[in-house]
Amino acid sequence: MKRHLLIILFFASVFSACTKVPEPIGPVPTKQQIEWNKLETYAFIHFGINTFNDMEWGYGNSPASTFNPDTLDCEQWVKTLKNAGMKAVILTAKHHDGFCLWPTETTDYSIKNSPYKNGNGDMVKELSDACRKYGLKFGIYVSPWDRNNAEYGTETYVNTYHRQIEELTTNYGPLFEFWFDGANGGTGWYGGADEQRSIEAKTYYNYQKAVDIIHKNHPDAMIFGGEVPSIRWVGNEDGFADANHWSTIVFGERDDMNLLNTGCENGDVWLPSETDVSIRPGWFYHHREDHQIKSVAKLVDIYYNSVGHNSNLLLNFPVSLSGKITKDDSIRIMEWHKVIIEDMDDNLLKNTKVSSSNERGKSYSASKVLDDNWDTYWATEDGINHGELVFDFPQTTALNRVMIQEYIPLGQRVKKFSLDRYINGKWLPIETYDDLTTIGYKRIIRFQTVRMDKLRIRFKDSKGCLCINNVEAFCADALLSEPIINRDFENLVSIKSGDGNAVIHYTIDGTTPNCESEIYTIPFELNSKVNVKAIAVDSETGKSSAVSSREFDVPMSQFEVRFPDNPMVKRMFDGNELTCYYLSDNKNNIEIDLKQNMNVSGFRYLPDQSRDADQHITTFSLYVDEKLVQSGEFSNIKNNPIEQTVRFEPVCGRVVKFVANDFTNNGIQGAIAEFSLITH
């Protein structure tokens, strides 16, 4: 009898050891971080005095009277964003220019001294009310750097900054996220001092106190940036997280942009990433960017490279001068949302039979990855850090997307996995666009459409036993991306499409191309000012891409680079954004001889596009026939190295001199990927 009891007890303990909840591994997320991850996509709004002064980084001296939206409508923003599937909105309540969108007691540089509602407006209130009305969460961005405040750099300003946070966290209802921007110190108006001021950001703002103020009223709010963050920047403003993406990072090394983009397998904190990117090149509205709204294909790619790479997507909308999200931005985001929804509305694994190589007991069986319950998961036994899931389809099925989720409350674990398909009695590997390493909260893998009878996911290495709570698979429609148009220094125009089956049609007379327009086959010469437009058309379905458009000004054959005398200068005019001309010490000038008098009305400068480029031009001067025509700053070029376009009143002359004065990271040189003049 006694012996039997012992045997029963032995088996019971073995059984319970197998079914006990897996131990967490490494740092794990807080409840708030998990809820935040589940939001996945939400919107940024950049709107303020910059909008009315056509700037990205206002200097702090544009009069408050210039802030004057005539038909401001926060409900229009919120309705648009909600329809596009956004779960929350973050507003730039104060950008680096210091202008406050709420009637603060801390400065006169605010909405109360603007014509908007005769000084009685409060945009933070209008937007937070609209969010509550339509069920979206609300967040706030208040720039620590303040180019208007006379006291910036002293203790007095820090107190003012904390009072601003106090006002914003007490008067406007619940906040889900608070944003501390990283841009700090530098030149500014500073109450008329008009000078350069530098601060030690890590200590100057007393971030701990700032976060205490926020958390006193909003204990669950996520903190972006600063010294006590709960989420991290993804390291670029282009909209991508690395496919190898850990939500953990070594806290002391988080200033490294590359690490921000990947996180660290053996990180010491859970600090998941947020991918912030704008629907247009700039963060604020500029009329000149009306034709540069990102295409649906680009936005869809951004989604897969952020949400699909274990990051949250914060997509920015530059509200226009009228105070509304423009019609074109709204249409674009609706089209984007439709594609994302349709891509993943039919989970083809629903009717499969799933089996696994190992499971730690009934409550952790393979079927848990298909049960639509986030809190149940398939898990392997302790010590089994690899394993496979096989999904058996009732009939041969075509797929091009697989989504996998780890049960992150127990930590992020998977280090390496692969996908295979079973077809014609054999297992074959599925070729994917990205390396298959990490999973985390969500990983979506894209590949060319392939048919299969079974799908196999092989988890090859993990930091502990496997804990997978969801797997889905889809067959999304093909989406054509718009062609890329270039002209090189021999004036040869080439047009490329990323889609093998596509036929390219183009125009050079400014009209919109269609299936009847000229078909592109090989590069052709265009030796004049010209606007080339192109579309890619799928030869099988007849579907066409968005239109791409490129304006080319004076061709290289019609001018001469007088200085520097270096064959490498060609690289600035070769239409290839990956080849650069490197400015070197004492040679930060470029002199172009137009060979005849022309009306020069601006220029375009594309900074070095290589991934690790860190020296870009920040300030410039431009001379025509030795007369200074324009000098200025390329704001935010460090984080967002997009093409910089500068326009001015036409000046007639022959020799144009561009001088690069300063560079990011206090560098002494920078690179120019492309440069062109605008003539009129």
Ligand code: FUL
């Ligand atoms: C950057 C800022 O400098 C930009 O102007 C913008 O606000 C972006 C979201 O963050 O660092």
